[in-house]
Amino acid sequence: MVETLNKPQPIKQQNTVVRDDAFYDQIEQEFEAIKQRHRAKMGAEDVAYIKGLRLKSRIFEVLGRGLLWTSRNPLTFGAGVGFLFLHRNIEAIEIGHNVLHGQYDYFPEIPQFHSHNFKWKAPIDEEGWRREHNAMHHVHTNVYEKDPDLNHGLLRTNDLVPWQKSHLWQVPLYFGVVYPTMLYRFNAQNLGFTQEYRAEAFDTGNKGYAVVDTSYASKEQREKMHSRSVNRVLFKEYLVFPLLAKLTGRSALKVLAGNFLADTINNYWIGMTIQATHFTEDLQDEAAVDHKGRWYLSQLESSVNFKGNRWQSILWGHLNYQIEHHLFPDTPSHRYPDMAKDVKALCQKYNLTYKCNPSWAKAIKNYTAVFWKYSFPTKK
Numbered sequence: 242m243v244e245t246l247n248k249p250q251p252i253k254q255q256n257t258v259v260r261d262d263a264f265y266d267q268i269e270q271e272f273e274a275i276k277q278r279h280r281a282k283m284g285a286e287d288v289a290y291i292k293g294l295r296l297k298s299r300i301f302e303v304l305g306r307g308l309l310w311t312s313r314n315p316l317t318f319g320a321g322v323g324f325l326f327l328h329r330n331i332e333a334i335e336i337g338h339n340v341l342h343g344q345y346d347y348f349p350e351i352p353q354f355h356s357h358n359f360k361w362k363a364p365i366d367e368e369g370w371r372r373e374h375n376a377m378h379h380v381h382t383n384v385y386e387k388d389p390d391l392n393h394g395l396l397r398t399n400d401l402v403p404w405q406k407s408h409l410w411q412v413p414l415y416f417g418v419v420y421p422t423m424l425y426r427f428n429a430q431n432l433g434f435t436q437e438y439r440a441e442a443f444d445t446g447n448k449g450y451a452v453v454d455t456s457y458a459s460k461e462q463r464e465k466m467h468s469r470s471v472n473r474v475l476f477k478e479y480l481v482f483p484l485l486a487k488l489t490g491r492s493a494l495k496v497l498a499g500n501f502l503a504d505t506i507n508n509y510w511i512g513m514t515i516q517a518t519h520f521t522e523d524l525q526d527e528a529a530v531d532h533k534g535r536w537y538l539s540q541l542e543s544s545v546n547f548k549g550n551r552w553q554s555i556l557w558g559h560l561n562y563q564i565e566h567h568l569f570p571d572t573p574s575h576r577y578p579d580m581a582k583d584v585k586a587l588c589q590k591y592n593l594t595y596k597c598n599p600s601w602a603k604a605i606k607n608y609t610a611v612f613w614k615y616s617f618p619t620k621k
Contacts, residue, residue, distance in 0.1 A: 262532070268591070269534030275583045276569050279576055287573045288348050294336055294555075302328040306482065309499040310491045318499060325503035326510075327556075332362040333424065334511060334558030335574065341370060343571040364424050366470040369431035369463075373453050379570055381451075383525045383543040389451040390519060394419060394426060394435055395442075397615045399524060402449030404618045407442075412612050415512075421505045423512030428470055432463045478504060510556070517604035518545055518563035538593070540567040545607075546581070547598035554578070557601075564595065 305325030312318040336354075339345075341361065345354040352358055361367055373389055381387035385401055392398050396415070397408045407414075419426055429435050433455035440446045455463060478500040487493035529539035544563040554561055559574035565581050566574065588595040598604040 260535075265532045265534030265538075267534070268537055269532070271587050271591075272534070272537045272568060275580060275587065276572065278583070279569075279572060279580050282576075283347060283573065287345065287575075288351055290573065290575050291336065291340070291345055291351065291354050294331055298328050298331045298336065301325070301331070305499075305503065306496075309496050310486055310489070312495065312499075318495065322499050322502045322506070325499065326506050329362075329503055329507040330510060330556055333507060334514075334560065335555050337361045337363055337365075338558050338560075339574045341367060342375065344573045346571070361470075362474075364471040364474040365428045366432060366466045369428065369466060369470075372457070373431040375570075377451060377453065379567065380530060381525075381527065382540055382567060383519075383523060384527050384529070385524055386449065387451050387527055389430060389453055390515075391524075392450050393516070394430060395439065396612070397449070398611055399615065400619045401524075402615070403443075403445040405443050405445075408616050411616050412609065415612065420509045420512040423508040425471060425508075428467055432467050434463070434467065474504075511558075513605055514557045514560050514601075516608050517547060517598075517601060518560055519543070519608075537568060540564070541584075541588070541593060541595070543567065545596040545598060545604070547601050547604040549601065551578075553601075561601070 301324045305321050305323070305328055308317050308321030308324065312321055337359070340354050340359045341356050343356040345351060346356055348354070356371070359367065361370075378388055378390045383391055385391070385399070392402050395407060396411055397404065426435070431453065433453050436447050436450065436452050439450060458466065479497060482500060483493040483497040486496040523542050525539040525543055529535045541564060544567045546564050547561045549557060549561050554577075555575075559577050560566060562574075562577035562581055565577040565584060568584065569577075569580060572580070585595050587593070598607065
């Protein structure tokens with residue numbers, strides 16, 4: 242079971258607990274105070290943190306690629322894969338995901354880490370991500386037909402989504418097919434291709450699923466955006482470096498295999514991290530966006546943390562502090578552990594539920610149970 246502070250408040254699907262405006266005003270003031278208190282501490286430490294991460298990422302890349310090129314046994318090959326995974330992972334979430342939330346837009350001395358300047362070293366188009374993830378998922382978290390990540394891809398995670406025969410296979414499908422290519426599939430969803438597939442494949446079309454606004458670009462333009470972002474990874478990992486290995490008398494196949502393993506592990510890692518913190522089964526009311534205090538409560542109720550140490554948290558992009566991330570998405574993620582102390586204290590003060598799994602494994606087990614539950618038709 243998920244560990245909680247205080248007893249869980251009953252949450253009806255599509256309805257928030259009824260509270261008066263004075264309560265929401267007070268909650269807004271409390272959360273805003275936490276945000277401002279920690280933002281006041283921001284400065285050189287945050288700049289040093291993100292620059293240090295980029296340096297570590299580059300070192301890991303050099304070590305990983307060097308070991309893959311020169312490896313003569315499984316041990317050095319495995320070490321090369323491991324270092325390359327660390328590089329890909331840090332670039333994708335602790336740097337990329339968090340930078341695109343605007344966490345480092347406050348610092349003029351590092352324009353390369355400003356959200357609208359940043360070039361992501363991942364197969365995801367930055368504009369598509371901002372539109373789907375930042376503008377939809379983070380605003381309408383766990384709101385039926387408003388949050389595109391609630392029923393990600395072809396998933397069914399609540400009774401309101403019409404059941405399809407394909408849902409019977411959603412557990413093995415995700416663990417065997419989707420997770421190994423998760424970042425690539427995020428891109429397809431962000432740019433509207435997943436919803437176009439559902440419209441044709443499901444007899445109920447996109448009923449139960451959030452639809453991404455694609456009016457900003459034609460289908461041809463979106464296809465170019467998708468190809469550009471995906472190919473910048475595929476070209477580098479599966480053509481350039483294997484070819485360089487061959488030209489320098491090394492094993493192109495070994496480099497290709499190592500790059501593939503690092504890519505696959507990274508996709509598994511990120512997919513299972515993100516989904517371990519979102520599926521709470523509690524649907525939220527769309528009206529939560531009408532009051533900042535009510536919105537704060539909806540974010541608290543929609544997210545669940547899991548425990549880990551400092552280095553694990555970096556490799557999880559600090560998304561194991563999902564509650565704090567959804568409450569304060571544009572605050573540098575390395576500050577979440579300290580912010581969590583204040584959020585927990587606030588929850589105790591107002592008898593609010595703060596959900597936290599004791600481990601990543603437990604979090605994965607819990608969300609897999611949700612996947613399994615809704616693989617089958619709803620009993621009437």
